[in-house]
Amino acid sequence: MPRKKLTEAEELERVLNMYEIENEYHKNGYVNIAGIDEAGRGPLAGPVYAAAVILDSGTVIKGLNDSKKLSEKRREEIFDEIIEKAVSYNIFSVDEKVIDEINILEATYKAMGGAVEGLEVVPDFVLIDGNRIKGIELPHETVVKGDLKCASIAAASILAKVSRDRFMIKAAGKYPQYGFEKHKGYGTAAHNEAILKYGPCPIHRRTFLRKLLGE
Numbered sequence: 001m002p003r004k005k006l007t008e009a010e011e012l013e014r015v016l017n018m019y020e021i022e023n024e025y026h027k028n029g030y031v032n033i034a035g036i037d038e039a040g041r042g043p044l045a046g047p048v049y050a051a052a053v054i055l056d057s058g059t060v061i062k063g064l065n066d067s068k069k070l071s072e073k074r075r076e077e078i079f080d081e082i083i084e085k086a087v088s089y090n091i092f093s094v095d096e097k098v099i100d101e102i103n104i105l106e107a108t109y110k111a112m113g114g115a116v117e118g119l120e121v122v123p124d125f126v127l128i129d130g131n132r133i134k135g136i137e138l139p140h141e142t143v144v145k146g147d148l149k150c151a152s153i154a155a156a157s158i159l160a161k162v163s164r165d166r167f168m169i170k171a172a173g174k175y176p177q178y179g180f181e182k183h184k185g186y187g188t189a190a191h192n193e194a195i196l197k198y199g200p201c202p203i204h205r206r207t208f209l210r211k212l213l214g215e
Contacts, residue, residue: 015064018151019057021143025125026057030139032087034123035152036112039067039160041104043185044195044212045178045204046168047093048104050111051159052119052126054087055152061085064154066147067161079162082155089155090118091163096205103207109134115156129153175201187212 006014022033038050055061061081063074070078083089092114094107102110113135116126125139129146146153165184172181178194178201185191185203192212200209209215 012060012062015060015062015151018064018149018154019060021127021150022055022057022152030124032121032123033125033127033152034088034116034119035127035129035146035150035154035156036115037067037129037147037153037157037160038108038111039157039164040185041108042187043168043205044187044191044208045096045180045185045201046164046171047095048099048107048111049091049093049160049164049167050108050115051089051091051156051163052112052115052123053082053089053152053155053159054119054121054123055155056085056087059085061151061155064151064158066154067157068147070158072165075158075162075165078158082159086155088119088121089159090115090120091159092118093163093167096203099205100207104205106134112136127153129157171203175203 025033032054034052034054036050036052038048040048063078067075092111094111099107123138126136127150128140128142131142131144133142143150147157168180168184177198179190183191
């Protein structure tokens with residue numbers, strides 16, 4: 001059964017509710033609160049991306065949501081608005097060679113750390129999607145399903161997702177036989193068949209292909 005479409009008032013209320021976590025920290029004296037999220041832990045190819053975003057407490061971005069719940073067109077539109085309105089943002093990626101070297105979890109931590117460290121405004125507090133993190137020395141909290149609950153994490157999820165998708169679409173021009181523009185590197189049936197037919201390309205994560213290739 002299709003989900004009921006929210007009215008304009010209900011949608012605004014939904015978005016405003018996503019600012020509650022940041023607002024609580026603002027009340028406790030924190031000014032610049034950064035949200036962090038990643039994109040691309042699961043694919044068989046390409047980098048893992050992370051973004052960090054500091055939003056102004058008085059700026060509401062309409063339509064803000066978990067990137068996975070937005071259409072590609074809507075993500076692109078909100079991406080531009082986040083870039084325009086954020087107090088500070090940074091996008092950081094860790095490529096497939098490093099992923100193969102240190103494993104995807106460590107690479108994700110590395111990407112998240114790089115995203116925070118590259119912010120032009122040093123945050124007072126950091127909110128991180130998920131239930132664990134390593135290497136963030138600033139005061140922080142992890143938030144399970146934070147991309148649904150927390151405005152700055154949702155914004156970070158959109159920046160990371162759009163940036164990674166753009167990378168994979170560009171890679172499709174260089175390696176057209178894999179169809180990266182369609183699946184963005186995830187292990188679809190068509191992608192797996194292409195790997196078996198053509199072998200891995202330079203941006204494939206070799207450690208992710210061992211089972212498929214029988215290595």
